[in-house]
Amino acid sequence: MAASASEKRLPSAKRIRLDCFFFCTIMSVESNIVSYANDLNAQTASDRADRIAHIKLSHCVLPLATPVSDAKVLTGRQKPMTEIAFIFCEIQAQSGASGIGFGYSKRAGGPGLFAHAQEIAPAALGEDANDIAKLWTKLMWTGASMGRSGMTSQAISPFDVALWDMKAKRAGLPLAKLLGAHRDSVLCYNTSGGFLHTPLDQVLKNVEISRASGIGGIKLKVGHPDLKVDIQRVSSVRKLLGDGFPLMVDANQQWDRISATRACRALEEYDLTWIEEPLDAMDFEGHGQLAQRFDTPIATGEMLTSFNEHAQLIEAGTDFIQPDAPRVGGISPFLQIMQLADYKGRMLAPHFAMEIHLHLSAAYPRESWLEHFEWLAPLFNEQLTLKNGRMHLPNRPGLGFTLSEQALAWTRSSVEFGKRP
Ligand SMILES: [Mg+2]
Numbered sequence: 483m484a485a486s487a488s489e490k491r492l493p494s495a496k497r498i499r500l501d502c503f504f505f506c507t508i509m510s511v512e513s514n515i516v517s518y519a520n521d522l523n524a525q526t527a528s529d530r531a532d533r534i535a536h537i538k539l540s541h542c543v544l545p546l547a548t549p550v551s552d553a554k555v556l557t558g559r560q561k562p563m564t565e566i567a568f569i570f571c572e573i574q575a576q577s578g579a580s581g582i583g584f585g586y587s588k589r590a591g592g593p594g595l596f597a598h599a600q601e602i603a604p605a606a607l608g609e610d611a612n613d614i615a616k617l618w619t620k621l622m623w624t625g626a627s628m629g630r631s632g633m634t635s636q637a638i639s640p641f642d643v644a645l646w647d648m649k650a651k652r653a654g655l656p657l658a659k660l661l662g663a664h665r666d667s668v669l670c671y672n673t674s675g676g677f678l679h680t681p682l683d684q685v686l687k688n689v690e691i692s693r694a695s696g697i698g699g700i701k702l703k704v705g706h707p708d709l710k711v712d713i714q715r716v717s718s719v720r721k722l723l724g725d726g727f728p729l730m731v732d733a734n735q736q737w738d739r740i741s742a743t744r745a746c747r748a749l750e751e752y753d754l755t756w757i758e759e760p761l762d763a764m765d766f767e768g769h770g771q772l773a774q775r776f777d778t779p780i781a782t783g784e785m786l787t788s789f790n791e792h793a794q795l796i797e798a799g800t801d802f803i804q805p806d807a808p809r810v811g812g813i814s815p816f817l818q819i820m821q822l823a824d825y826k827g828r829m830l831a832p833h834f835a836m837e838i839h840l841h842l843s844a845a846y847p848r849e850s851w852l853e854h855f856e857w858l859a860p861l862f863n864e865q866l867t868l869k870n871g872r873m874h875l876p877n878r879p880g881l882g883f884t885l886s887e888q889a890l891a892w893t894r895s896s897v898e899f900g901k902r903p
Contacts, residue, residue: 531610532575535903537603539640540570540896541596542889546857551679553705553736560589562679567592568861569599570885570893571640575611576903579652581880583643585636585808586835598625598637600897606641607900614645618814631788635811642812643838643881651880658844658875661817667872668843670836670852671699671728671755678703682715686722697854698871699728699755705736709745720752730781732758739768746776755851756781756802756831764791770799784833789815796826802851806833807842820846837883840866840873861889 549562650657675688704712742760756779763785773780781802807816830850832839843850876882
């Protein structure tokens, strides 16, 4: 190769030294690359761990604009709901990767959930944030003296959801895509317009508003002491919606087996998508029998707080299962429930927390239903898109949510563990 003009001007001894310098430099760079590649080959997964450095837990109380009543209030079991307690968990790993998750409690339980989460949080510090299964088990055993369901599992949910959010963010994918989605949008129905405390004329107005917003189905609460009142409300809403528009009812565990049988029979003619919680939530056998007996599908499962309880319900034969990720211990047990439910041919309609369940429903093999509540909207900076009866997956990595200023304003207390990286 011909020497460049600048090289030609150099005396030959100098040119040899320069050639030697470039050769050595190139060899050194090559040797570093080979050594780096060898180092990578020699690295174990443990060497690449991204340890949890910092955890922030917050107790935030969301006020409801109007006290809300379902059948449990009519029977005197509960008081009208005026607020919802949220436990937010923000986790940061050493690399700076972060995730956010939440659990919640309606009426009582918020302070207890917050206290239990604080007790188990130190067990997560220093663990690899990618080892979600190991972390879930560790957090469960840290509080296992309290049992493996109820508050114990619900207190794990904010951590588990935050870790899945972090993993999806690290991959640069919406959570549903990380899990392996079956669809980019999910059928969506509204619950908040049809509570028992709402007069029928207002229910009908709410139905019109919901339908105009692009909702795909309407759920109406039932369980009045006189079944005729329920039938009149269902009949009026069906008439307004017309044949074919998806309509569900929810009895919130109001009936015993005899009254549930009568109600299910009377409701058969309204072509309902499902009848929800006709019986006590723990009466798995009774729900299975109703599902066998009537054409209208039976749905239940929102009150269950573990994989084991859901496994019993799925075995008993209800048509729709309605798990709630924050109640069952997070996304990890929810995924196990999904696998079993699909194997057994059950339909999925998760309860509440649509910000999490949109991703999980999109990853279920069978077309599922998402429950729409606008109540949680003020907690987040980002909003979901409802169009043509379906809620659409956001294109943001992870769950796709950040906490709003309003959520911070409603935060009553927060506690931090570890050090920010
Ligand atoms: Mg319900």
